[in-house]
Amino acid sequence: MTAVDPSLLSNPRSDGVRQVAALGRRAARDRQGRFLVEGPQAVRELLRYAAPAAAALYVTDAALARHTDIGRAARDAGLEPRRCTEQVLAAMADAEHPQGVLAVARRVDVPLGEALDAVGTDGFAVVLAQVRDPGNAGTVLRGADAFGASAVLVSDASVDVYNPKVVRSTAGSLFHLPVTVGVPVEELLAACRSRGVRLLAADGSGRTMLPHADFGRPHAWVMGNEAWGLEESVRALCDDVVAIPIQRAESLNLAMAATVCLHASASARA
Amino acid sequence: MTAVDPSLLSNPRSDGVRQVAALGRRAARDRQGRFLVEGPQAVRELLRYAAPAAAALYVTDAALARHTDIGRAARDAGLEPRRCTEQVLAAMADAEHPQGVLAVARRVDVPLGEALDAVGTDGFAVVLAQVRDPGNAGTVLRGADAFGASAVLVSDASVDVYNPKVVRSTAGSLFHLPVTVGVPVEELLAACRSRGVRLLAADGSGRTMLPHADFGRPHAWVMGNEAWGLEESVRALCDDVVAIPIQRAESLNLAMAATVCLHASASARA
Numbered sequence: 001m002t003a004v005d006p007s008l009l010s011n012p013r014s015d016g017v018r019q020v021a022a023l024g025r026r027a028a029r030d031r032q033g034r035f036l037v038e039g040p041q042a043v044r045e046l047l048r049y050a051a052p053a054a055a056a057l058y059v060t061d062a063a064l065a066r067h068t069d070i071g072r073a074a075r076d077a078g079l080e081p082r083r084c085t086e087q088v089l090a091a092m093a094d095a096e097h098p099q100g101v102l103a104v105a106r107r108v109d110v111p112l113g114e115a116l117d118a119v120g121t122d123g124f125a126v127v128l129a130q131v132r133d134p135g136n137a138g139t140v141l142r143g144a145d146a147f148g149a150s151a152v153l154v155s156d157a158s159v160d161v162y163n164p165k166v167v168r169s170t171a172g173s174l175f176h177l178p179v180t181v182g183v184p185v186e187e188l189l190a191a192c193r194s195r196g197v198r199l200l201a202a203d204g205s206g207r208t209m210l211p212h213a214d215f216g217r218p219h220a221w222v223m224g225n226e227a228w229g230l231e232e233s234v235r236a237l238c239d240d241v242v243a244i245p246i247q248r249a250e251s252l253n254l255a256m257a258a259t260v261c262l263h264a265s266a267s268a269r270a
Numbered sequence: 271m272t273a274v275d276p277s278l279l280s281n282p283r284s285d286g287v288r289q290v291a292a293l294g295r296r297a298a299r300d301r302q303g304r305f306l307v308e309g310p311q312a313v314r315e316l317l318r319y320a321a322p323a324a325a326a327l328y329v330t331d332a333a334l335a336r337h338t339d340i341g342r343a344a345r346d347a348g349l350e351p352r353r354c355t356e357q358v359l360a361a362m363a364d365a366e367h368p369q370g371v372l373a374v375a376r377r378v379d380v381p382l383g384e385a386l387d388a389v390g391t392d393g394f395a396v397v398l399a400q401v402r403d404p405g406n407a408g409t410v411l412r413g414a415d416a417f418g419a420s421a422v423l424v425s426d427a428s429v430d431v432y433n434p435k436v437v438r439s440t441a442g443s444l445f446h447l448p449v450t451v452g453v454p455v456e457e458l459l460a461a462c463r464s465r466g467v468r469l470l471a472a473d474g475s476g477r478t479m480l481p482h483a484d485f486g487r488p489h490a491w492v493m494g495n496e497a498w499g500l501e502e503s504v505r506a507l508c509d510d511v512v513a514i515p516i517q518r519a520e521s522l523n524l525a526m527a528a529t530v531c532l533h534a535s536a537s538a539r540a
Contacts, residue, residue: 135405139523142526146517146518171523176518247415251416253412260529
């Protein structure tokens with residue numbers, strides 16, 4: 001007979017495990033106001049930059065032994081790591097390889113006004129108008145972080161930033177800078193305008209080429225949809241429509257275009 | 271009793287279908303010297319830029335009716351589209367949604383000398399030293415194409431460019447510029463050097479910041495591994511090690527870094 005270890009979660013079909021696993025779906029995330037943070041690197045960033053949002057931490061014994069800093073950071077944040085079996089962790093996770101570490105976090109988005117305060121009079125931001133692909137959205141967040149953007153404003157027509165695939169592809173950037181979600185794009189753009197934020201639509205149809213763009217301060221890049229770009233009605237709300245000079249049409253995807261635009265903003269500031 | 275249509279491939283378990291499906295695996299690609307090109311956009315680019323490499327085209331009736339240009343382009347290239355059922359197409363494909371169009375192509379890579387001839391005395395290239403992720407490799411190829419690189423040199427330690435995921439993420443760029451594969455990275459770098467191609471390692475450890483880098487002509491960007499960057503022995507073979515100025519460490523992935531570097535090369539040329 002095997003001794004039962006009461007501190008080890010071992011039943012992948014328990015209600016608690018199901019409740020965590022449900023966070024892979026948007027309806028459950030919206031209902032619980034929580035989301036999944038998977039893998040040691042993302043959990044590390046959560047505990048480092050947004051510890052008050054961490055609601056629970058699940059780890060296998062092997063992962064806890066390997067990443068002693070994570071257990072320590074969790075306890076510093078008043079969170080006792082919950083030991084679980086590989087099977088329980090796999091049942092909770094959306095990722096194929098969560099590497100034995102998974103956290104549940106409360107939402108980290110901020111109100112629009114707070115995000116715009118962060119942009120202030122000298123910063124720059126990025127607006128996701130209608131970005132649907134999780135990998136692209138995550139990469140844009142990561143680029144915003146890398147190049148020192150002050151905020152990311154995500155419209156209600158874009159992918160849920162708490163989608164586990166988005167969270168994974170931000171590689172922790174979701175916890176590094178203010179992110180606003182769920183606002184219609186027209187409202188986002190009107191709010192930017194009212195604060196004097198210059199709106200630059202990034203779109204292959206633009207007649208202003210990136211090297212000639214007037215960034216001004218503050219400014220925001222407005223990124224459209226992967227397949228059809230920015231809707232005419234959204235472009236019309238922007239101060240300028242800017243294209244990246246390329247050799248061949250349709251050869252940049254949205255994440256690459258955003259990377260180049262955000263790098264240009266960082267370079268213009270430097 | 272259903273009438274049998276002899277021109278319609280309808281058995282997903284036939285030998286012919288299995289032989290195509292096997293191209294999802296590297297061993298079969300190496301043995302057959304062929305690879306999968308999936309979806310209407312990629313097949314269009316194949317027929318437009320590398321028609322002699324197209325060995326077979328499989329389409330559903332619905333896709334053929336929707337993309338009449340593909341049927342026409344295939345026949346212009348002397349290739350009769352082979353009609354097949356949705357089930358047969360799904361059995362052949364690696365993609366989840368091949369959209370009813372799939373081609374089998376012969377390899378399109380060129381000898382190293384030919385790629386270096388394309389770089390000549392005024393071009394620039396990118397070297398994939400140890401890029402393992404298919405999406406990253408595909409995105410780098412796409413960026414090389416977008417920003418007018420003359421060639422892509424892929425070492426034998428990198429992912430197979432004929433992996434269906436790489437082919438998909440190049441979005442046709444694989445057919446737009448000369449690509450060399452299967453050469454050890456030391457040989458690639460030695461060959462570049464012998465032609466006077468300046469070697470710039472892209473690595474976060476670099477002490478030269480991108481805005482201060484001396485591109486020179488011709489030059490090549492050397493991209494390392496997603497997780498650990500470039501090995502010291504490879505960096506030592508380069509003329510300079512260049513870092514992208516960022517606000518936070520580890521916040522750019524390999525594809526983003528390559529995009530920024532290639533954009534800088536294009537801008538320096540312009």
